[in-house]
Amino acid sequence: MFEYLPLAHQVPEEWRAQSAVFSELFFVFLVVGTLVGVVVVAYTMYNLYRNRDDGTGPEGFEAPKLGELPTGQTGGKSSKLFLSFGLSAIIVISLVVYSYGLLLYVEQGPSGDVADEQNMEVEVVGIQFAWQFHYPNGVQTTGTLNVSQGEVVRLAVTSDDVWHNFGAPELRVKADAIPGEYSHTWFIANETGTYDVKCYELCGSGHSQMTAEIVVMEEEEFNEWYESAGANVTETPTPTPDDHGGEDDEGGGHGSVPAHGDAAATARMGVAA
Template sequence: MPLQQTRVDVFEEIFLVFLGLGTLVGVVVVSYVLYNAYKYRDDGEPKDDESLPTLGELPTGGKGGKKLFLSFGISAVIVISLVIWTYGMLLYVEDPQDEFDEEPAEIEVTGDGFAWYFEYANGVEEIGTMRVPADKPIAIQTTSGDVWHTFGIPDLRVKSDAIPGEYDETWFMAEETGEHEIKCFELCGKGHTAMTGTVQVMEEEAFNEWLNSQLTLEVEVVDQNETPVTEGYEMTLEHTENDQYEEDLVHTYTAEDFDENGTISLDHEDLQQGGEYNVTITFEDGQYETIEKTINIDGPSSETFTAGSANESDNGNGTNESGHGGDGE
């Protein structure tokens, strides 16, 4: 069953219903006041109308208060019905899981240092810009690394507390491509007004291409003279949290998998999941020291490992040139 309404749809419907009823009540009340003002206006002539109140006497008529009780009864029914309907709509906003016809894309949002950090389910991380596919539910978890923040996307009617040590869950869905501003709605310090970001809504195909392009790793193995090492070694990549995933995130490559420049390029199909990896490179015949290092893959990354002589203490851990790539669109 497809998602029937987005958050924007729900809050706009609530607003329009309240606006319509408020306008109707206002028109009725103002009309009744004007009617009575005209009916009982003072034109300087005596009135024989028995329904006119007499000074010092209780008013008569009104059919024993039936009109009063009827008006109160109708008002009570309208108000109670409105409360129940609104509560049901807000429950839908809080937990529409049964309405999703597909698994929502998951993003963890962290507010820290007057900036927003976004981590996707595959381990890719971004700062300041959250890219999402259009017309697909997005489930977010918000937290904070320093003080209390409130993550909000006004255009999409999203607001979620970001509290240190806690996770608040919410969702949204953007039906059209475009950009929306992210703001912090909790006074959090002198950089509060600058704590903004952007939601970039992309076509699903373009989003998937971008997300896959972020999970890449280029590894180069050279000797101390910066000459490519092209034979006689094996490299193993093992995710530091391998036991937490269903798939086996241990990958082994031999020198034959590297090109003539001692380089191998891995993409999302090879890595499957971003995060921290333990890298181990062992060399045959003890020609070089074994290289062991932990690297973090949270975007397009490159690593150069320098093989040190087995006779030297330097194990050649290499240089880390990891970093986020561009838009990748």
């Protein structure tokens, strides 16, 4: 029954949280943008000062008019023009290649045999106006997602009524919750604590109250909770997202998920976090 219980492990260094990836992207673009801006502004100010009109310009010189392209760009001037375009192209292409590699990692998540074995897959179901979490061993919680520190947590996000959007800003996690479909995302929480979850799609009068929390526990604490909560499960474990019949299942194909708006059933379901 507990074959999905996470095993003790040490997270490889190459496994990076999405928040760390986005922070690095922001820092790199900030530094590069600042350096380029300083160089461009300094060079512009230097040329403004060097070529200022002090009344001693060469005879017969006609300054270009507004909207007119300069002519006679040969020699050193044309070299500078091509040099500036070349440097700009190198910087932009380098940033695109660098960003693409990181964003590809964010899209796919950690890979490899070790990553596949150490995943915790959780189904997230949005209803008006709450978030429900279905664990592999049949445990169901409402409003609280408990995870292990350093664990790769993969989420299959869907909805049982209207469009929602599952988001945890501090973990840089965001996924659409669409009725009849699954959006897949993942995260790694390297620090214990509580992280807020909100709905970022206007979904009705209770939209602003549609919140939850992700509680990151130390590994031993989480394993103890997971085993204890699983022992109290009396219903058939919730099917994985691939097993849902979608259109063939009544009530959206989410097993024992209560009917929309049944607040009492929603409050009763699941295991207390």
